[in-house]
Amino acid sequence: MNQPAIRILVVDDESAIRRALRPPLVELGFQIAEASRGEEALLQLRASVFDAVLLDVNMPGIGGIETLRRIRAFAPRLPILMLTVRDQEEDKVKALDLGADDYVTKPFSTRELIARIRAAVRRVRAPIRAEDAPIEIGEIRLEPAKRIVTKRGEAVHLTRKEFDILHCLMSRAGRVVTYAKLLTAVWGIDSREEVEYLRTFVRQLRKKIEDDPANPLYLQTDVYVGYRFADAQTFMDETAAGAPEAAGPEAGHEEAL
């Protein structure tokens, strides 16, 4: 593919992490700029154009979350991936709610990171899809206008709420939708805390759309954060490679519900 090089700003106060990321990313055709503080990142973003930002949550100074908020003020569509640690689920949710596109959990593999960056950039570069346009990911097809869902061409009977959940997730495929966001979108703001109720619906939904609900391919869980519908590109890659690959989050590190 003859795509222009992706320009990434890596923002992390740990030079070891920046040093470890630079060689493989450069080797794979990315253009890299570095910043060790949020304040420095903001200056660079105002001075140059980037396709994506890797932003550490824990940094001295204004920190990752505040940096994210300030970036979003002038660059609402710039893909931003947060670098987080495993025991900081609240930060992940906060970052996603503030407009982060995705997050990767330290220690991450470079492969996972690159896949996430590419997916985020691809979503931004993709033409804007019409609200009612059908969505097709893997073998699942959802037609919002007709409220129809099919799997391998066969209709899947969903309740109204199940359809709404699926629609919400598929229209944001590849991205994590936090529990609160999903609950608000489907049931309204008053139900944003009812995560257990949502889990019940997702279990039912998985039974209808997944071949193996205990090992879901499409409807994945980002533990303690939310749900993510597999990215369409994953299935295209699989078809092209002819071999299955872990969809979305790195297999073995993210648990499914």
Added chain:
Amino acid sequence: MAVSLVATLAHWSQWLLPVAILLYLLIVVPTALLCGFWQAVIVSLSAVVMHSYYTSRQPHFDALSNTATDPINSVTLLVFVLVALTVSRLSARVTGHARESESWGGQMHDLYEFTRRTLQMNLHMEPGPQLAELVHEIFALEAVAVFDADLHNVYQAGYWSVDPLEMAQNVYYFETTDDDPESGLGRRVVRLGTVPVGSLVVRGDTSSLTNNAIASLIAITFDRYRAFANESRIETERRTEQLRATVLDSLAHAYKTPLTAIRAASTGLGEMGHLSAGQAELVALIDEQTGLLSELTTRLLTTARLDVGEVAIHASQVGVGSLIEEVVASLRDRLASMKVAIDIEDDNQVVNCDRQLMLMLLTQYIDNACKYSIFGTTITIRVVHTNAEAIFSVHSYGPVIPMADRERIFNRYYRSSTYSNRAAGTGIGLSVARRVAQIHGGYVWVTSDEVEGTTFFAAIPAPATKRSSI
């Protein structure tokens, strides 16, 4: 002397009898007040005799008409004697009461002083020696012995002609409480409530009530000492634990950055390609081991936080079915080669708990079962409900856990000798499981038997409730 003087004066001055009697009374009353009843009686009778003697020696004395036969003088003298006796009696009584009150006041003062000093006592040291010295000093006793049954020591102060050890112990063992006025010994069992905790033997001038009060104050001091020692021990343990947790927390955080850099670098090498098969394998090994180290670090971090109570509990209504499903799904790689059976009594049952923490607990149990179960046997995950609890259990067939280890394996860093050589482990996981259960007000236990297999249980308080709808 005074009586003779008054009688002589009365004789020479030829005072009338009432005047002389009033003067006699002035002598009798102070005598009663200062010396006592019988002394006043003697003085009164002396006055009557002296007065009669001088009256009989008067020149115009007519024994028959003026004294013995004069009824007025006789009645006056009789009244004087009666008044003197009554006043003497009353005075003596008042004096006695005053002395008694003074004595009680002194004892009260001593008891107050003893209470004050025991409250100020240094509880870092054994209380027995200090108490014996204080009782001896404050109550000015000849000898004191205090027996502390808990420490099984007798402490003495003052001079004992015989060793009081046996005597003090006997008072405790035979529960003897008495006062012997002859020997001046007072014996008391020191009790906390009804429980004997020691004894007190004193020799000297004290009252029974004072001895009782001293024994009670000694009991209270023993109790304070035990409570203080216990509190100090708990506080020391807590501080040690907090320090250890802080160190663990710092270490775990410090490890995260290098681990991230190592993993990013090793996986980056793989992504860059150009590696020979051998190089690729080595890179994969680095990646795999970094993953293990990372997992261990995360676990250490969580343990440290659980121990110092830093983990915020996010309790919510969690469906038992989805909880088990989630934990099994998260361990699907590990369980791939195992037979797993899930037995949930009621799929719709909900438990009010922190989902994340409960996942940790169950993950630990299942992970343990994976490590130690015999290949080809089934791991059974079961949830049953009683009226007040949800009981999660993970059953597997593996080596029997010795009875002596069944409690200790839930202690941190403890590894059963049965297991230590069979599988990798840190001895942290089960302590996390116990802590999680405790945080929820529940508890854990294990049963292990060659025939029945090994089952790890966790009981979490859960009043029977079904899922509600929104």
